[in-house]
Amino acid sequence: MKLSFHGAAQTVTGSKHLLTLDSGKKILLDCGMFQGMGQLTDKLNNDVGFDPAEVKHLILSHAHIDHSGLIPKLVKEGFNGAIHCTSATRDLAGILLEDSATIQRDDTKFINRKRKKKGLPLFEPMFDLSHVAQAMELFNVQSYGQWFTIDEGVEVLFTDAGHIIGSAAVSLRIKEGDKATAITFSGDVGRYNDAILKAPEVFPQADYIICESTYGNKLHDDVHGTTDTLHGWIEKTCIHKKGKLIIPAFSVGRTQELLIALNQLENEKRLPAVTYYVDSPLSLEATEVVRSHPENFNKQLRDVLMHDEDVFAFKGLKYIKSVDESKAINDTDQPCVIISSSGMADAGRVKHHIRNNISEAKNTILMVGYASPYSLGGKLANGVKRVNIYGEEYNVEAEVGKMRSMSAHADYDDLVMFLDCQDRQKVKKLFLVHGEYHVQLDFAQRLTRKGWQVEVPGMNSVFELA
Numbered sequence: 001m002k003l004s005f006h007g008a009a010q011t012v013t014g015s016k017h018l019l020t021l022d023s024g025k026k027i028l029l030d031c032g033m034f035q036g037m038g039q040l041t042d043k044l045n046n047d048v049g050f051d052p053a054e055v056k057h058l059i060l061s062h063a064h065i066d067h068s069g070l071i072p073k074l075v076k077e078g079f080n081g082a083i084h085c086t087s088a089t090r091d092l093a094g095i096l097l098e099d100s101a102t103i104q105r106d107d108t109k110f111i112n113r114k115r116k117k118k119g120l121p122l123f124e125p126m127f128d129l130s131h132v133a134q135a136m137e138l139f140n141v142q143s144y145g146q147w148f149t150i151d152e153g154v155e156v157l158f159t160d161a162g163h164i165i166g167s168a169a170v171s172l173r174i175k176e177g178d179k180a181t182a183i184t185f186s187g188d189v190g191r192y193n194d195a196i197l198k199a200p201e202v203f204p205q206a207d208y209i210i211c212e213s214t215y216g217n218k219l220h221d222d223v224h225g226t227t228d229t230l231h232g233w234i235e236k237t238c239i240h241k242k243g244k245l246i247i248p249a250f251s252v253g254r255t256q257e258l259l260i261a262l263n264q265l266e267n268e269k270r271l272p273a274v275t276y277y278v279d280s281p282l283s284l285e286a287t288e289v290v291r292s293h294p295e296n297f298n299k300q301l302r303d304v305l306m307h308d309e310d311v312f313a314f315k316g317l318k319y320i321k322s323v324d325e326s327k328a329i330n331d332t333d334q335p336c337v338i339i340s341s342s343g344m345a346d347a348g349r350v351k352h353h354i355r356n357n358i359s360e361a362k363n364t365i366l367m368v369g370y371a372s373p374y375s376l377g378g379k380l381a382n383g384v385k386r387v388n389i390y391g392e393e394y395n396v397e398a399e400v401g402k403m404r405s406m407s408a409h410a411d412y413d414d415l416v417m418f419l420d421c422q423d424r425q426k427v428k429k430l431f432l433v434h435g436e437y438h439v440q441l442d443f444a445q446r447l448t449r450k451g452w453q454v455e456v457p458g459m460n461s462v463f464e465l466a
Contacts, residue, residue, distance in 0.1 A: 033069025061187025088166025
């Protein structure tokens with residue numbers, strides 16, 4: 001059996017790991033889109049590194065676009081196998097992939113208008129809504145905690161990874177002749193004190209582990225300080241500076257955490273009296289999906305629901321649906337909070353909000369999660385003074401803030417705790433994926449000192465699993 005890495009290899013996005021069995025059957029773990037990689041992004045997304053038509057099964061750890069986003073492209077290029085995931089992942093993937101196709105369509109139109117004027121070749125989106133519809137027909141829903149067979153000699157188990165609604169660590173038992181091999185893919189691992197979700201579950205003993213390492217050299221701030229910190233940014237920007245607080249936030253997970261924090265401020269009678277816009281139709285749909293899967297909620301949130309029937313609603317909240325409504329936010333000078341996707345600020349409506357407000361010192365752009373250094377959000381978080389947005393240069397006059405307490409990714413203590421259910425002497429190799437290379441090297445050294453056999457695979461690297 002061979003294991004090859006075609007994404008999230010010494011980088012964070014584009015999760016794609018391919019198992020090729022001795023029989024020739026191919027099983028793909030995730031099919032993510034590269035995001036925030038600068039000029040490399042399109043090149044990396046255009047070539048998945050293998051023939052999609054040869055893949056028989058795709059096992060999807062969760063619905064985030066950097067794990068699911070190229071599924072429609074895979075279908076467009078010949079994939080017609082089964083896609084295995086949890087129920088919530090299927091529900092979220094449907095709306096996220098539709099949104100991705102729509103954003104590609106709209107951004108392509110916007111960019112091509114400018115390219116046409118300059119006589120430059122026009123761009124084409126990677127896939128369209130018809131390919132999303134075809135992909136959704138292939139989804140096969142499975143429950144947590146129950147082994148299921150996907151092919152002769154191949155069994156799969158989903159355990160809750162605690163990252164977003166429906167996220168799973170994927171364990172496989174593969175029998176080839178007399179040889180049995182146990183492999184676990186972590187997907188993205190959540191935190192053990194998440195505001196919404198249960199803690200990551202233990203998983204069966206593995207021979208090989210593929211583990212994410214996004215924050216493999218960092219410790220997060222205490223999650224319990226999130227509400228106070230958010231309150232401070234609203235007071236500073238909206239009340240004292242009379243400006244707009246723009247928060248790039250992923251539609252799934254981060255937006256719901258922000259809504260819960262703002263709802264808590266209202267319950268504590270501390271919510272500043274300004275308008276709170278969620279400018280993303282996708283975020284509204286995603287919130288409804290999260291509401292519909294309370295089985296994933298942790299005990300603390302279930303207890304809150306006993307006296308607050310809607311933790312995602314509060315005074316002053318407005319969901320923005322139409323493009324005209326979104327543009328109108330930029331036409332007003334009233335202080336407000338704008339929560340909009342994408343979280344890396346590289347696409348979607350938030351990019352337009354930043355473009356329209358970045359040159360005024362009274363405004364704030366608040367980063368609340370991971371952003372690739374090459375993305376607009378990453379550049380702003382790293383303190384650049386000038387950025388290019390839709391082909392035009394802008395001075396960064398707005399204040400840029402960061403909240404480290406809201407990450408949905410495990411830090412290195414969480415990751416070590418996640419791995420501690422294993423007898424490391426029985427694990428032949430621990431592969432680190434989904435992390436910046438220098439972070440992975442730091443985390444690899446930490447794990448090696450604990451006795452793990454660690455490998456940091458490069459892009460398109462291939463390993464023989466003994």
